[in-house]
Amino acid sequence: MAEDKKKAVDKKELKAKIEKASARLGLLERQAREAKIPILITFDGFGAAGKGLQINRLIQAMDPRGFDVYTGGKVSEDDRMHPFLWQFATKTPADGRITIFDTSWYRHVQRDLFDGLTKEDELENAFEDIIAFERQLVDSGMVLIKLFLSITAKEQRKRFEKLDASKETAWLVTDNDWKRNAQYKKYKKINEDMIARTDTKDAPWVIIDANEKDAAALAIMKVVIERLEQALEAKAKGKEPGVYEAPIPPDKYKKGILSTVDLTKSLEREEYKEKLDLLQKKVEKLHSELYRQRIPVVLCFEGWDAAGKGGSIKRLTSHLDPRGYKVCPTPAPNSVEKAHHYLWRFWNNVPKDGHIAIYDRTWYGRVMVERIEGFCTEDDWRRAYDEINAFEAHLIHAGAVVLKFWVDIDKDEQERRFNDRMQNPAKQWKITDEDWRNREKWDKYEEAVNEMIDRTSTEAAPWVIVEGNSKYYARVKVLKTVVKALEAKIKEVEKAKKKHE
C-alpha cells in the first residue's frame, strides 16, 4: 500500500514536471523561430521504442505551424534511386523551422545493415558521409539533436506481442521486427558501434531510456530545452570565428593554375563539325547505356562570363533524350533557397540513378561570387572547400560520375565577346551591366578560381580546364571528356557486375 502511494505521488510529480517543461519548450520554440534558428531532431532507436508516441508528446508543446515530421523509415523508389542522404538532405529545415525525422539517415547503417540492404564494405564511406553531413548542418547554425530510444529485449517483446494481439495493429509488426528481437544482442551491437562511430562533438548522441514512457517524454523535453537554450545564448552572443590550422599566405593563389592555361589551342570549322557529329552520337549511345546501368551523372559548368558555358551545354545535350537529363540553372537564390543551407537547392537537383544533371553554375558560387561579393562570411567560404568535397564524395560513393568544367578565356577575348553581344541585337539580352562590373574584379576572381581548383580537384571529381578562346575547341573538349569518363565508368560497372556473377 505504501508503495502504491509512493508510485502515485511520483506519477503526479512527473506530470507536473512535464507540464512545466512543456510550457518552457513552447516559449523557447517561439524564440528560436524569431531568432531564425533551424532545428533538426532525429528519432532513432529500437523497434517499438515508441518513436511515434514520443514525437507526439514533444510536438504537443509546440506550435503546429512551426514544424514538419517526416518518416525516414519509409523508403520510396525515388529515395532508393538517390544517394542515401538525399531523402533527408532535401528536407532539412529552413531558418526558424523545425524538422523531426522519425527514423533518420542512421537507418542506413543500422536497420538496413542488419537486414542486409547495406553491405559491410559500404560502411566506411557511409560513416564518413554522415559525419561530414552533420558537421555541415551544425556549422551552418542548425541545431541538430540526435535521440536514440532504447528499450530492453524483454520490453520490446512485450510491446510486439501487444501490437500483434490486436487486428488493428498487428500489421505494424513485421517478420524482420521479430528477427531483430530474437537477435537482440547482435542488433544492439550494431547500434552501439554506430553510436560510437558517430558520437561527435558537433553532433552528440543522446540515449533515452524509453522503457517508461512518461519518464522518457520528460527526458526528451529536457534535452531539447537545454539545446535550444544553448543555441539562443550562442546566437545572442554572436558566432565565434573559426580557427584555421595553417593560415594561407595572402598571395599564394594570386598566380596559379589559370596562368598556365594554353589559350591558343583551337580547331578549324571542318574538323570541328566532323568531331562534333561523331562525339554527339557517342554520347547519345552512352546516355542510353548509363540509363540501363543506372549510373547517375553530375556535370558542373563554371567559367568566366561569356566563356561559352551555354554553348557547350547545348552541343552536349543536343542528341540526348530529354527524359534522361536536366539542365539546372543557378540564378541568384530566391527567398526559400536563402532560408536554407546553401547546398540545399543543389541537393534538390541531384540526379536519380541513370540520369544526368547538368549544373550551369554550381555550389562553387560559394567560393567565387559569394566570397568576392561578401554574400557569406570568410568563415563560411573557407569552410566550404571541405564541405563541397564531402558533398561530391557522397555522390561518388553512391556511384555517380562527377565532372567539373572550368571554361577559361582571357580578358581580351571576353572584351571582344562582350562588345560583340552589345552590337548584335539578337545577343544584347545576354549582356548586362553586372557582367561589366564583374569584369572589373577579374583579378580577384582569378585568385579565387586558382584556390578553388587547387582545393577541390579530387581524383574522383576532377576539375577539367577547358581552353575556351576557340569555341570549337572548347565544345569538342567538353564532349570528349564526358565520353571518356562515361566509357570508363560503364566499363568499371560492368567489370564489378561480372565479378559478382
Place this chain on the structure above:
Amino acid sequence: MAEDKKKAVDKKELKAKIEKASARLGLLERQAREAKIPILITFDGFGAAGKGLQINRLIQAMDPRGFDVYTGGKVSEDDRMHPFLWQFATKTPADGRITIFDTSWYRHVQRDLFDGLTKEDELENAFEDIIAFERQLVDSGMVLIKLFLSITAKEQRKRFEKLDASKETAWLVTDNDWKRNAQYKKYKKINEDMIARTDTKDAPWVIIDANEKDAAALAIMKVVIERLEQALEAKAKGKEPGVYEAPIPPDKYKKGILSTVDLTKSLEREEYKEKLDLLQKKVEKLHSELYRQRIPVVLCFEGWDAAGKGGSIKRLTSHLDPRGYKVCPTPAPNSVEKAHHYLWRFWNNVPKDGHIAIYDRTWYGRVMVERIEGFCTEDDWRRAYDEINAFEAHLIHAGAVVLKFWVDIDKDEQERRFNDRMQNPAKQWKITDEDWRNREKWDKYEEAVNEMIDRTSTEAAPWVIVEGNSKYYARVKVLKTVVKALEAKIKEVEKAKKKHE
C-alpha cells in the same frame, strides 16, 4: 531519278524552314520569359510516335536554362497515392518558365483506360476534372499547348520492330505496347473520344502527323510559335475583363449566413474535459482505420483572427500519430509561390492516401484577404469560387474527405481576446498591428465570408460554421464533426469493398 532529286530538294527546303522556325522560337521564348508568361506544353500520342525525339527537336531551339521536362508516363508510388492530376499540378511552370510533359494527365483517360487501370465509371469525373484544371491554368495566364502525335498502325509496328531488334532498345517495347498495336483501332477510338471530350476553346488539341519526323518537328514548332505570338500580343494589349452572366446585387451578401450564427452556445469545463477525452480517443482510432483504408483527409480551418483555429487544431491532433498528419500553415506567399498559380502551393500539400492534411488558413484566402486587400483582380477572385469548387471536387473524386470549418466569433469577443493577448506577456507575440487593422475591415470580411460560404458549400465539401465564442464548445464541435465525417466515410468505403468482393 527525277523523283530522288525532288526529294532531295524538298528535304533541303524543309531543313531551311526548320532552321528559320528555330531562330524565331528562340527569340519568342526569350520574350515570353521577359513577359513572365508561363508555358506548358504536353506531348501525348500513340506509342513510338516519337515524343522524346520531338521534344528534343523543340528544345534545341530554346535556352536549356528556361525549361523543365517531366515524364508523365512514369508513375511512382507517391503519384499513385494522390489524385491523378497531382503529379502534374505540382509541376506546372512558374511565371516565365516552360514545362514540357512527355505524356500528360491524359494518360489517365487514355493508356490507363485501355490497360484497365482507370475504370469506366471514373471517366466522367476525370474529364470534368481535366477540363476544369486546364481552364484554371489558361485563365491564370498560362499558355497551354496540347499536342497529340499520331502515327499509323503500320508505322507503329515498323518502329516497335526496329526497337525490338536491337538489344539496347528492346526493353523499351512492352507487352502492352504490342497489345495496343494489335488493337490499334480500339485504342484509336479511345484517343478520339478523349480528344473530342477535351478539345475546348481554352485548351484546344493540336494533332500532329508524326509519321514523318522532320515534317512533324516543323509542324510542332509552328504551333508553338503561333501560340507564343498570340500570348505575347495579348499580354501587350492587357487582359480583357471577364464577363459574368448574372451581375450580383451589390448588397446581396452584406447580410448573410454569419448573421444567423448562435454565438451563445457554450460548454462547461467539466463536460468539455469529458467529451474532449472521449472524442480524442475516437479520432485516434479512426486515424489508424483510415490509414489502413487509404482514405485521404483534408481539413480546412478559416475564421476571424483570434477565433481559436490554432487551439482547435491542437486539440484535434493531440492524440494523432505525427507520421500520419500534417498541419500546413498559410503565411503570406513567398517569392516562389507568388510566381505560380495561386493553388500551386496547396497542391504541394495535398495529402497522400491514408493521411490527413490540416490547412491553417487555405486557398479561400483568394476570396477573402486577396479580394479585400486587392492582391488579385476582381476577375481573379470572382473566378475563384468555381476554381475552388473544381479543385475540391477533384480531391473528392479521388476518395478524400473534405471538411471546411469557419470558426466564428463576434466583434466584442474578438476585442476581449485581443486585449487579453496584449496584456498577457506569454501571448503578446500572437497579436500584431495587422490584426487591429484587419479588425477595422470587419464588415467587408463579413460580406466576403457570406458570399464564400454561399458559393462553395457543396454536399461533398460542406462548410461547417463553428460557434466559437465558447472555446470549449468550438473545440468539441470540430472534433465531433470530424469523427462523424470519418465514420461515415469509412462505412462507405467498407460497403463499397464488400460489394466488390
